[in-house]
Amino acid sequence: MQNIILPILYQDEHLVAINKPHNLLVHRSSIAADESVFALQLLRDQLNCWVSPCHRIDRKTSGVLLFALSSEVDKQIKKQFENHAVFKKYLALVRGHLPESGTADRPLEKEKGGFQDAVTHFRCLKQIELDIAVSRYPTSRYSLAEITPETGRMHQIRRHFAQLRHYLIGDKTYGECKHNKMFEEKFGLKTMLLHASELSFIHPVTGENMYITAPMNDEFTRILKEIGML
Numbered sequence: 001m002q003n004i005i006l007p008i009l010y011q012d013e014h015l016v017a018i019n020k021p022h023n024l025l026v027h028r029s030s031i032a033a034d035e036s037v038f039a040l041q042l043l044r045d046q047l048n049c050w051v052s053p054c055h056r057i058d059r060k061t062s063g064v065l066l067f068a069l070s071s072e073v074d075k076q077i078k079k080q081f082e083n084h085a086v087f088k089k090y091l092a093l094v095r096g097h098l099p100e101s102g103t104a105d106r107p108l109e110k111e112k113g114g115f116q117d118a119v120t121h122f123r124c125l126k127q128i129e130l131d132i133a134v135s136r137y138p139t140s141r142y143s144l145a146e147i148t149p150e151t152g153r154m155h156q157i158r159r160h161f162a163q164l165r166h167y168l169i170g171d172k173t174y175g176e177c178k179h180n181k182m183f184e185e186k187f188g189l190k191t192m193l194l195h196a197s198e199l200s201f202i203h204p205v206t207g208e209n210m211y212i213t214a215p216m217n218d219e220f221t222r223i224l225k226e227i228g229m230l
Helices: 039-047 071-082 156-163 177-187 218-226
Strands: 008-011 015-020 062-068 087-095 101-104 120-130 140-149 194-202 209-213
Touching: 008 209, 015 039, 039 062, 062 071, 062 209, 071 194, 087 156, 087 218, 101 156, 120 156, 140 156, 177 218
Parallel strands: 062 194
Antiparallel strands: 008 015, 015 062, 087 140, 087 194, 101 120, 120 140, 194 209
16 A cells, blocks of 8 residues: 555646545544554655645545645635535445435434434435345345435444445444445455545635546446446
């Protein structure tokens, strides 16, 4: 991982967006004190300049990650995130057959107590039933979901889909262990199948409508091909 060149999706003198690989932390964190490789440091060294992440995506989530190249731009982009003015789209492989579309809007508990409003919209792109027994069922069903969170709470997508019992495949915290184990044993899965595929916002300097997309990383694509979804 130390020698990785981060794939750049967009770059100008104010912003840079990368396609973050699975299993890479955005920056140093007390919850992963043993880690020494981070997207922030990798990109800083790759570009040889100051960079600051404008938002976060989970370590095991791949996809669009936006960085500012100045503190003023960083401040303005973060304000857009705070005001829910940034449009985000994700792809996820989840357990079970999803309805055609839906919304999860149960409030989520904060780390220090109390609850926050949280809204997650989704639609089902594909469904599949595999001739593989999991637990007491002779077959196993999965859906490819397109997800557009309206709010940006910690682990929002993972927690909302756990509440719906459509657990994300590869999610060790909120997921379902029997399905995760099957994907590990049958397909060699070593990450979580959640990908930040699109990010839209207003460029803080030019005022341009920005639309950045990230192709799925190899591991997600490989799994979808192996189960017959691609």
